[in-house]
Amino acid sequence: MELHVADHPLIAHKVTVLRDKNTDSPTFRRLVEELVTLLAYEATRDVRVEQVEVTTPVATTTGTHIADPRPIVVPILRAGLGMLDGMVKLLPTAEVGFLGMLRDETTLEAVTYANRLPNDMRGRQCFLIDPMLATGGTLIMAIEYLLELGARDVTAVCLLAAPEGIEAVREAIEGTGASVKIVVAAVDERLNEKGYIVPGLGDAGDRLYGVVD
Numbered sequence: 001m002e003l004h005v006a007d008h009p010l011i012a013h014k015v016t017v018l019r020d021k022n023t024d025s026p027t028f029r030r031l032v033e034e035l036v037t038l039l040a041y042e043a044t045r046d047v048r049v050e051q052v053e054v055t056t057p058v059a060t061t062t063g064t065h066i067a068d069p070r071p072i073v074v075p076i077l078r079a080g081l082g083m084l085d086g087m088v089k090l091l092p093t094a095e096v097g098f099l100g101m102l103r104d105e106t107t108l109e110a111v112t113y114a115n116r117l118p119n120d121m122r123g124r125q126c127f128l129i130d131p132m133l134a135t136g137g138t139l140i141m142a143i144e145y146l147l148e149l150g151a152r153d154v155t156a157v158c159l160l161a162a163p164e165g166i167e168a169v170r171e172a173i174e175g176t177g178a179s180v181k182i183v184v185a186a187v188d189e190r191l192n193e194k195g196y197i198v199p200g201l202g203d204a205g206d207r208l209y210g211v212v213d
């Protein structure tokens with residue numbers, strides 16, 4: 001598994017504002033979108049391309065297009081939805097699948113409540129988007145769905161990750177033969193006793209969309 005931690009002052013600045021408990025929802029949403037656009041630049045570095053001929057007003061030359069089959073972006077609801085617009089701005093030809101997943105706050109186990117993915121993901125480059133990688137339970141379950149459907153090339157784009165979650169994902173995908181990459185804006189210190197990332201930013205879904213019971 002490959003881990004890429006963004007190292008850029010603009011990303012660090014935006015993450016710091018996100019962490020601030022006084023940052024309001026509209027600002028939080030805007031920053032999430034801006035951050036994912038910056039992270040997507042790195043996450044799509046290995047996107048498959050093909051050579052095409054293009055005629056400019058001056059001459060014909062060879063250029064580059066994103067190849068078929070189209071990549072697929074999969075936001076993990078709710079919080080991942082806040083990253084979707086930023087991601088598809090950089091990957092406009094991508095298809096979009098959806099996974100609705102919720103972490104049981106007592107057991108910290110992930111539960112899937114919605115699943116809308118193409119049945120055949122063979123040969124597709126997949127981009128999972130979710131701002132928080134905490135215990136890793138949610139991301140592991142999401143990667144397992146994609147692998148069951150035939151995907152072999154998965155990149156997860158996250159804003160914050162805990163070291164515990166990164167290690168859990170690394171162990172879970174070992175021996176699957178899949179190529180898995182995690183691109184993250186920052187790796188934090190640890191998880192607390194409630195499974196929250198420390199220092200983190202709190203509950204990303206609640207900060208984007210409001211608290212639900």
Ligand SMILES: O=P(O)(O)OC[C@H]1O[C@H](OP(=O)(O)OP(=O)(O)O)[C@H](O)[C@@H]1O
Nearest residue numbers: 078079102103132134135136137138205
């Ligand atoms: O790594 P894990 O320990 O599994 O935790 C991470 C998950 O928790 C959050 O979602 P949450 O369950 O709060 O759902 P929400 O997006 O609807 O708020 C987050 O967006 C991840 O999906």
Ligand SMILES: O=c1cc[nH]c(=O)[nH]1
Nearest residue numbers: 134196197202203204
């Ligand atoms: O810190 C955390 C952990 C899980 N989910 C969140 O939204 N935040």
Ligand SMILES: [Mg+2]
Nearest residue numbers: 203204205206
């Ligand atoms: Mg949440």
